[in-house]
Every structure is written in structure tokens, then in C-alpha cells.
Amino acid sequence: MNQSSSFDLKSHPDKFLIDHLRNVGLFCKTTVESKNINSKFFGLNDEIFANFSYFTGVSHDFGKGTCNFQSYINEKDEKRKASLKNNPETRHGLLSSIFTYFVIKESFKELKFQFLPLIGYLVVKKHHGNLEDAQDEILSLDKDNIEILGRQIKLLYFEELKEIYLELLPNIDITKFICGYERIIGEIKSNRRGFSDYLEKEKSIQCYLLTQLFYSILLNSDKLDASGLQEIESNKVIPFDLVDNYRTIKGYDKPKIK
Numbered sequence: 001m002n003q004s005s006s007f008d009l010k011s012h013p014d015k016f017l018i019d020h021l022r023n024v025g026l027f028c029k030t031t032v033e034s035k036n037i038n039s040k041f042f043g044l045n046d047e048i049f050a051n052f053s054y055f056t057g058v059s060h061d062f063g064k065g066t067c068n069f070q071s072y073i074n075e076k077d078e079k080r081k082a083s084l085k086n087n088p089e090t091r092h093g094l095l096s097s098i099f100t101y102f103v104i105k106e107s108f109k110e111l112k113f114q115f116l117p118l119i120g121y122l123v124v125k126k127h128h129g130n131l132e133d134a135q136d137e138i139l140s141l142d143k144d145n146i147e148i149l150g151r152q153i154k155l156l157y158f159e160e161l162k163e164i165y166l167e168l169l170p171n172i173d174i175t176k177f178i179c180g181y182e183r184i185i186g187e188i189k190s191n192r193r194g195f196s197d198y199l200e201k202e203k204s205i206q207c208y209l210l211t212q213l214f215y216s217i218l219l220n221s222d223k224l225d226a227s228g229l230q231e232i233e234s235n236k237v238i239p240f241d242l243v244d245n246y247r248t249i250k251g252y253d254k255p256k257i258k
Contacts, residue, residue, distance in 0.1 A: 009160050010073050011061050012226060018164045020225055025057030025168065027221035028214075037213070042206050043113060052116065055107060056218050058168045059100040060124045063092030065164075066155040088148045094140070095152050097125035102177045102184050103169060115198060115207065118191055123215045138192045141185055153181055 011020035032046075032053045039049045063069070069092055072084035084090055101121040108116060118138075158178065165174050177184070199207060 007160060007164065009065050009070060009157055009164070011064050013073060015226075017061065017064055018167070021058045021061060021164065022168060023225040024060060024218070024221045025054045027224055028053040028057035028217050031217050031221065042210055048108070048111070051107065052104065052120065053214060053217055055103050055169070056100055056120050056123055056214055057221055058165075059103050059120075060096055060218060060222065061092060062099040062161070063095030063152065065157050065161045066090075066092070066095075066152050067157070068152075068155055070157070089152055089155060091148075093125055094145060095149055097121045098149070098181065098184055098188070099174075099177060100124040101188060102181075103172055105184075106172055106176075115191070115195055118188065118195055119207065119211050119214065121188060122211055123218055126215065138188060138195075141189055146182075146185060149181065149185070153178055 007016050007018050009017040011017040029050050032050045037046075037049060039046050064073070066089065068084065068087055068089040072081060072087075072090050075081040075084055098121065100123075101117045104117040104120040156178070158174075162174055165172055
């Protein structure tokens with residue numbers, strides 16, 4: 001286990017949460033910077049790409065900072081551990097995804113592309129599963145899940161999380177997130193219709209590719225750090241010609257006949 005002596009929260013039985021978040025964030029950023037991705041195709045730039053990837057990496061396991069998850073990850077008895085795992089308050093994906101939305105929204109306030117925070121939400125929400133329909137993922141913010149989120153917020157180890165993000169994201173105030181999480185949930189839900197309309201336009205290609213790109217980078221970086229490897233395996237990251245290949249497959253590279 002890495003020596004983060006002033007921190008106690010864990011992401012895995014043998015890894016501190018701060019170390020895992022830092023490593024995954026840096027792996028994500030390094031992956032983007034090492035690839036010749038045409039960020040202009042998405043109407044963005046290389047700096048935004050790298051920073052967005054870093055933000056998803058350092059935010060993706062925020063929800064592990066609850067009492068329930070820490071009890072689960074430190075439990076030695078397998079029966080008790082299985083019971084804790086099945087507790088709704090132990091889950092971390094949805095809480096982490098809402099926090100990621102907040103981080104990206106706060107970090108790119110001047111960006112015209114309004115759905116980038118929502119893409120971050122989708123990427124993190126399913127980083128332990130498969131990407132599903134975007135509207136369905138937003139609809140999962142129903143009454144029951146919102147009540148669970150409210151209980152999880154109260155179970156957060158606030159002081160240590162504050163210290164963690166003071167180091168990893170010094171410009172982000174997690175107090176603002178905790179006090180305003182209900183408003184953030186409402187904002188995500190209200191964006192569903194606008195996002196749906198946006199996806200019906202040609203720009204949906206960009207949204208699809210952006211989501212797949214950052215989802216794959218996060219998934220690879222997360223597994224890379226959890227495995228204890230120290231270097232990014234180039235054969236497992238996104239190919240630089242992903243966009244061009246997709247456009248060719250779909251026929252978007254051919255001019256339309258009028």
C-alpha cells in the first residue's frame with residue numbers, strides 16, 4: 001500500500017483512496033496527451049481534452065468516501081462483507097457521477113458546449129458496467145435513488161474528502177457540492193430533453209464518440225492502477241484514428257448527393 005500517512009480512506013483493500021484517484025487521473029490525462037486525437041473535430045481543444053480526462057479520473061470514485069463503503073472495503077468476514085456490498089448505501093457509482101458532473105461544470109464555466117458535464121456523468125456512472133442509453137441513465141435519478149443519495153451524503157467522511165480534493169482539485173469546493181447536490185440532480189434531470197434533441201442532430205456523432213472515448217480511457221486507467229502496473233499499456237488505449245474509422249463505417253466521410 002502506498003504511504004499516504006495522513007489519509008485513512010481506501011478505494012481497495014490495499015490502496016488509499018487519494019492514491020487511487022490521483023493515479024487514475026494522471027493515467028487518464030497521460031493517455032489523452034499521448035494520442036493524436038483530433039480535438040477540433042469535437043469543437044474543443046487539446047487542453048480541454050486532457051483536463052476533462054483528468055477530472056473524470058480523480059472524481060470517479062468520490063462515492064467510496066462513505067461510512068458504508070469504508071466498512072465494506074475493510075471488512076474481513078466474507079459473510080458480513082457480502083451483506084454490506086448489497087446495501088444500497090454502499091454503492092458509489094451514482095454519487096460519484098453526480099460529483100463528476102459538478103466538477104466539470106465548475107471547471108468549464110466558460111465553455112459553450114453545455115453537455116460536456118453530462119458526458120462526464122455518463123462516463124463515470126457506468127465505469128464498472130456497460131454504457132447504456134443516455135436518457136435511461138438520467139431517468140435512473142428517480143425518487144428512490146435520490147433518497148439513497150441523500151443518505152449517502154450524510155455518511156460521507158467530509159473532512160478527509162475535503163483534504164483529498166484540496167490536493168487533487170484545489171479550485172473545487174466540495175462543500176458547495178454537498179450543500180447543493182439536490183439542485184445538481186435537478187439540473188441533470190432537466191437536461192434530459194435538451195440532450196435528447198441534441199442527439200437527434202448530426203452532432204450526436206461527436207457526443208457518441210466523446211462518451212466512448214473517455215469511458216474507455218477511464219476504464220483502462222482504473223484497471224491499470226488497480227492492477228498495480230506503473231505504465232500505460234499502449235495496446236489497450238483508444239486508437240488515434242477512432243473518429244476517422246467511425247465516420248468511414250457510417251459513411252459520413254462521403255459527400256451527400258443532392
